Amino acid sequence: MTLKSSPLSFTVNGKPVGPIDVPDDMMLLDVLHEYLGLTGSRMACGQGICHACAVILDGPGGPREIRSCITGAHFFANKSIRTVEGHAERDAQGNVVRLSPVQQAFIEHFSFQCGYCTPGFVTAATVLVERLKTAPVARRDLEAAIDKAMGQHICRCTGYVRYFEAVRDLVLATPGLVKG
Template identity: 70%
Template sequence: MSADADTQGLRSRPLRLTVNGRAYGPVEVPDDMMLIDVLHEYLGLTGTRFGCGQGVCRACTVIVDDERGPREVRSCITGAHYFHGKRIRTVEGHARRDDGGRIVELSPVQQAFLDHFSFQCGYCTPGFVNAATVLLERLRQRPVARAQLEDAITEALNPHLCRCTGYVRYYEAVRQLALDTPGLVSDAEPKERGS
């Protein structure tokens, strides 16, 4: 950053983070810049979508992998420096790629969404891919009773907005994937809360 920019009140500091397994930084990033802008403008990762700009639609969702486990964070309202030293995943990090960077296999979530024709315009899809991925990874750690699967999917996907009304197909895809993936759903009776 130039000295002129600093005198105009624009402050920056170095940012280091790992995105999709690749380390970036240190990169000088303005203090008030949101992560989505860093992804788009500094790292060339444009799969994360800027929708409402207020964190409501969740098209901008990325996955943070830390001691709390995988979790969703909205990148349009979260400053880039919050992610300093953290590991995150964007929609570009789910598919398996060859040495030339070409996609050779979609993630199970991405494939399920295609198989169920889950989206129309696709603008919200990166957020839904990340939400479904977090849900399935949590179910891998702590399976849910079959009777509670619908509620788990609803809780995971409901905050995400789809302007093309693809909700039913997103839900169906995640439900089918959860049922088809061994170890995520139990036939045991659900436990009462608090027991």
């Protein structure tokens, strides 16, 4: 198949990007790394298994996680995404002034060691927390909801329990995410 490039415009972390010329078969992760200098989303398996590359797609159905290593960049034309670089509060110079609650919880719980999988876990946990704001779950269903939201993410330092506890504690400490 002969491939060409096409102009791509989309929104990344609240800022409009493009139009930039992107090859038709290029995956989003490569565009983030090579064109936009956003290297926080990780390439690991490259085939959609590990979820280290996951970013947030903000659409009409609310935020959802999507794997950037197996989804073509042009799928995101005129759509809006958030990468791990877009979660913390920043000052006018772009310096981080405050981490997001999810990021802060992961640090307080010593959730990660090498940190390679962490951007994907931040993505999944953020989507979960935001979804619980609009659709809270019963307390007894919380563990299952966390498992469903994060269970596909792979961490080879085996930080699962600490990731899990961080998200559970954050959800329980945030008003309105759990009913009953």
